[in-house]
Amino acid sequence: MEENKQNRSNSGVKDFLSGVLIGGAIGAVAALLFAPKSGKELRKDIDQQVSIVLEKTDQMKDTVLQKGNEWKNYTSEATSKLAKTVLEQTSELVEKVKTVTKSAEYKVEDKLDEAQKQVTELADEIEKNIEKLKSQQSEIE
Secondary structure (H helix, E strand, O other): HHHHHHHHHHHHHHHHHHHHHHHHHHHHHHHHHOOOOHHHHHHHHHHHHHHHHHHHHHHHHHHHHHHHHHHHHHHHHHHHHHHHHHHHHHHHHHHHHHHHHHHHHHHHHHHHHHHHHHHHHHHHHHHHHHHHHHHHHHHOO
């Protein structure tokens, strides 16, 4: 995926530089052709203009490549920072979930113990009431 991005980026840079070079050359030739000069002067001016265009194109190419590398480095650093931040926040979240889960677990165990005690007390009370009823029934009989 990274290679595809780089290929597209390089292709865009090449297209841009080609357009600059062709546009500059056409502009220079057009300007020279419409200027009233002799053949030697015209050829000399064309050579100078082509040299200037090529020099500017090289400078622009270097600038574009430098900026492209700067953006690439910037995005790589930003991606790394983002990944690190997401990893840290995920770890914190996992720890919080574990803490909440353990807390809930302890609360549930406490409630179960309390409920079991109440059920046992209720069963004892019911048993006592049954014994009372039996004894009362025996007295009646």
